[in-house]
Every structure is written in structure tokens, then in C-alpha cells.
Amino acid sequence: MSNVTYAELDLTALQHNFSVVRNYAPNAKIMAVIKANAYGHGLCEFANALPNADGFAVARLNEAILLRKSGCKQRILVLAGFMSVVELENFFTYKLEAVVHTPEQITILQQASIRQTLTVWLKLDTGMHRLGFSAIDFLSAYQSLQQCPAVNSAMHLMTHLANADVKLDPTTLAQINLFNNITEALVGECSIANSAAILSVPTAISDWVRPGLMLYGISPFAEKVGADFGLKPVMSLYSKLIAIKALNAGDAVGYNGTWIAGKPTKLGIVAIGYGDGYPRHAPTGTPVLIRGQRVPIVGRISMDTLAVNLNDNILAKVGDQVTLWGHALPVEEIATISNTIPYTLVCGVTSRVNFNYLQ
């Protein structure tokens, strides 16, 4: 029973997508973003499958330590940086690099007893208003770090774009211009572009690019799918039909009976639900694939099951494989219909789902 509901992770597709990044940014170094367990795909498996990545970025210190302990030899950047002297010591112990984005972090660095030097990615807030120094404070932060013995003199300068997934959004240009103006006179390798910028804003491509979503074969743009950019989906999510039943007209399906059969209906029950990470908000009509054919979900998604209308798939049998997303059923499409983004769907697959890696 253990493999009824499983995800297949195609590592050759990952490597293909990495080469697509190279084609879009042939002269840039690639910091592969594998935060949040590689967007739900498996942190260490993904790092191992990308020997040519120049570095890896994760959000949290614990992810970085896990990665280093697993034998990863490449550079590892922690996007949130450190919050205390104790945390900072781990950066030295595990040879990690840190985004520095607050004055508190600079104070911690100034108090550090120096053993080695830390490689710093100083972050400028160019308009996202999340992490980073304002344009007014950036230069003095840069100078303080330059004078700090615990900091490697080869500094990196970065920012993050808020709207790169929106075609021709003027904010993107303003953010890039501000970054270039502020960093023009400073020494340091620069990094701006996430997936959306790599694919659509050539002027955002600088010394380093930071692709996340596109590595997983997924489009960051609504209305598009990865294949539109030559990307291949890495994750496919599968389950099985575990029951088929005959409903009469008028029978209600699932919690609160939100869907009622209008005529005699062949109903299929699939062994996947929100307890596996399938979105509970996927509405009636959301497609799944059975025997190569799309059939619609009906009624509410339960924790362990969902129901599909098989009236148009008369050959479907108990035990048939069901594709929830992946090849021939883009996760982007499931995200749109469920009123979310593909990031949350792949991140949300839970630990009771078996993960099979295809080399």
C-alpha cells in the first residue's frame, strides 16, 4: 500500500532545466535556490543532482547545515542570514555565506571573535520592502562591513525583484535602476535575477542569477507553463483509484454534499487529499488524468481522498493510476484553477507521500 500515492522526481529534467538557465544567462554564475526542501522536491537529492551549480541558496540556517552535512561541497548561501552570535558561529563551522540585511547583523559581526572571515551578500531593498537596507543606509552598511575584520573583503551585492513575474511592470525597471545607481561605485559581484527575471528581463542578469522555480520546470508567469520556455516538469504527483461506485441522480458527494449527481454517475474515489498536500480549495471541475484522459474532480477534497466523475471514462477501473499533476497536466494549471500559485502546491506535498527519484 505504501506506494499508492507517490511523487516522481525526474532528476534528468532538473538537469535539463539547469541547462536552460545557462542558456538564458550564459555568462552568469548560478546560485540554485533550493530553499524549503528544494520547493518540496528534496533538498539533498537536488543538490547532488546539480554538480555544476556555482552555489546553493536556502532560506534558513538549519537547511544549510543539513546540506553541508550531507556532503555538499559547493558554496551555500543562507538568504535570511543569522540572528545571533551563536548562529553566526555555525556559518564559520559549516563554511556558509550570509545575506546581511539589518544593522543588528552588522553589530553581531563587529562583536564576533574572528577565526575565519564570512562571505557576505549585502542586500539592498530596492522596493520590495521585505529584506534589505534602504538606499539611504546602504553605503554606510557597506563601509562598516568593509572595516569589519570578520568579513571577507570580497563582498557581494544583491537585491530582489517584487514584480518580475508581471510583464513590463515599471517597478522592475525602477528596482534595477536603483540597484545599479547605488552599487555602481562599489566593488562586489552583483545579483538581482530570480526565475521570472532570468526568463524575461535580460538587464537583470548580472554576475550571479538566483533561479528557483524554473529549475523545477515550472513557469513563474500566470497564463504560461514551463514548456513555453523549454522547461520540463520535475515533479509528477500520482495516486490510484481505490473505489468506483454507481450514484443515482440526486446523490450528494463528500463533506457537505457540495456536488450532487444530476444523472446516474460512475464515481471514482482517489487515494489523495489535503493530508498529502493536494489543495483543499481545488474546485469541482479541477482535472485529473486517468488513462490519459482528463476527468473532473467533484465535491470537496477530503484529507485522504477526492472524488472524480468517470462518466466519460468508462474503461476506468479500481487500481488505475491517477495523475494529479506532472507530464500532460501542468501544475501551473492546477494552481490557477485552485486560486493559488504553483510554488505552494509543490512545497506543500507532505511527508506521507512516497518520493521516487528518477536518475
Ligand SMILES: *Cc1c(COP(=O)(O)O)cnc(C)c1O
Ligand atoms: C526564493 C528566492 C529566489 C528564487 O525565486 P524564484 O521565483 O523561485 O526563481 C531568488 N532570490 C531570493 C532572495 C529568494 O528568496
